[in-house]
Amino acid sequence: MERTSQEEGLAPARPSKQQRGQAPLPDLFFFRVLYTGVNMSTPRVIFTLVIFLAITAPINAQSIREQDIRAELGFLASDAMQGRGSGTVFERIAAEYIGSQFQQFGLEPGGDTDSAGNKGFVQRVPVQTAASGATWNVIGVLRGTDQREAIMLSAHLDHLGVNDTAPGDDKIFNGADDDGSGSVAVMELARALSSGKRPRRTIYFVCFGSEERRGLGSRHFIDNPPVPLTQIVADLQFEMLGRPDPKVAAGKLWLTGFERSNLGPELAKQGAALVADPHPEQRFFQRSDNFPLALRGVIAHTVSSFGLHTDYHRVSDDVSKIDFPFMTRSINSLVRPIQWLANSDFRPEWLAGQAPSR
Numbered sequence: 001m002e003r004t005s006q007e008e009g010l011a012p013a014r015p016s017k018q019q020r021g022q023a024p025l026p027d028l029f030f031f032r033v034l035y036t037g038v039n040m041s042t043p044r045v046i047f048t049l050v051i052f053l054a055i056t057a058p059i060n061a062q063s064i065r066e067q068d069i070r071a072e073l074g075f076l077a078s079d080a081m082q083g084r085g086s087g088t089v090f091e092r093i094a095a096e097y098i099g100s101q102f103q104q105f106g107l108e109p110g111g112d113t114d115s116a117g118n119k120g121f122v123q124r125v126p127v128q129t130a131a132s133g134a135t136w137n138v139i140g141v142l143r144g145t146d147q148r149e150a151i152m153l154s155a156h157l158d159h160l161g162v163n164d165t166a167p168g169d170d171k172i173f174n175g176a177d178d179d180g181s182g183s184v185a186v187m188e189l190a191r192a193l194s195s196g197k198r199p200r201r202t203i204y205f206v207c208f209g210s211e212e213r214r215g216l217g218s219r220h221f222i223d224n225p226p227v228p229l230t231q232i233v234a235d236l237q238f239e240m241l242g243r244p245d246p247k248v249a250a251g252k253l254w255l256t257g258f259e260r261s262n263l264g265p266e267l268a269k270q271g272a273a274l275v276a277d278p279h280p281e282q283r284f285f286q287r288s289d290n291f292p293l294a295l296r297g298v299i300a301h302t303v304s305s306f307g308l309h310t311d312y313h314r315v316s317d318d319v320s321k322i323d324f325p326f327m328t329r330s331i332n333s334l335v336r337p338i339q340w341l342a343n344s345d346f347r348p349e350w351l352a353g354q355a356p357s358r
Helices: 030-034 043-056 066-076 080-083 089-104 178-194 214-225 262-271 290-295 324-343
Strands: 122-126 134-142 147-155 201-208 232-238 253-255 274-276 300-304
Touching: 030 147, 066 089, 066 122, 066 178, 080 089, 089 122, 089 134, 089 178, 089 201, 089 232, 122 214, 134 178, 134 214, 147 214, 147 324, 178 232, 201 214, 201 324, 214 274, 214 290, 232 253, 232 290, 253 262, 253 324, 262 274, 262 324, 290 300
Parallel strands: 147 201, 147 232, 232 300, 253 274
Antiparallel strands: 122 134, 134 201, 253 300
8 A cells, every 4th residue: 555654765685584583484495596696687587487486376276265365475475575665676576476377367468568579467667766767567358258348456566675774673574465465366366257257348457566656557557558448447456455454344345435436335235245444534545556547537446454453564564464264255255246347237437526536
C-alpha cells in the first residue's frame, strides 16, 4: 500500500534472518548465488532464472491450495528477494517469477515484444530516478470470447527494499502482507480461472511495479492500456490480505469504496466474502493502484483485510505473520463471483454522486 511519508533509500543486500538467528524462510540458495555479481542484462542469467522457476513452481493445480500460496509467498517475501525494492533488480526478479507462473497457467503474454517479435509477460517502464533506470509490470491475459469487454485483477509486486538506517539488525522490508499477499492472490486467481471454461470477457492479470513510488507502474499501464479503458468494466486490486481484520466478521475481506459503486454488493450476492471497508478514515480507496484507474472512469476498488497491524511498512512484515488458512479460504471465496463477473452481462456503475475526483 502506498506510503504517505518520504520514501526510504535503498541499500545493498543484507544477511538473511536465518543468518541472524531468526526463523528460516524457504531455502533460496539459487537466488543468493544469482545475486552475487548479478548483471541482469546477461541473457544467460535470465534464462537460468526462468528455467529454475519453471522447475520449482507448483504443477497442474486446478484450485487454490494453501501449499501453493505458501510456496509463492515464501519466495516473494524471502530475504533472498531483499524486499523487492521499487526499480531494483529484485523487483525485476519478482516480475520474471510472476510472469513464469502466468506462462505455466497458460495465459497469453501481455508485456513487451522483443527484437525478434516475441511477446513476453514483463513490461519495462523507464524510470529515470531508479538506479536500474526502470520499473517492471507483469501482464497475463486470459482471452475472452467477446473482445469488446475486459476485467482486471491487479496487485503491486514491489515493496520497500533494504534500508540501512532502520533500527535493529534487520534491514530488509520483506513485504509479505504488503503486497506479497496481493501478488499471490492474482497468481492464484489466474491459476484457478485459467483452468476452467474460457470466459466471455477477457481477464487481464496485472502486477504493477513501483506502487510504493507514487504508482509509477500503474500510471504507465493506464497511459498505455492494452485496450481502451472504456472496455475495462471493472478492476479489483488486491492489497494486504494475508491476515484477518478483527473489525469485520471472521473470514471476511473488505472492499475500499464499497459504498461508491454497485460492484461490491453484487459480488457479495454471488458469494464473495466481501464487506464494506471498516476504516474509512484511512482513505484506503485513494491509496492504491485502483485509484488512478477510478479517476479515469474504470470501476476500480481494492480488496483487502488490513487490520492496521503494526508491522505495516516495517521489517517485521514477514511470512511468519501470515494466516495462510484465512488467506486460502478468502481468496477461494472470490473465484466463483469473479467467474460470474467475467461471464455475465452485468456492468458495474458508480452510484449517484460517488464517482471519484481529485
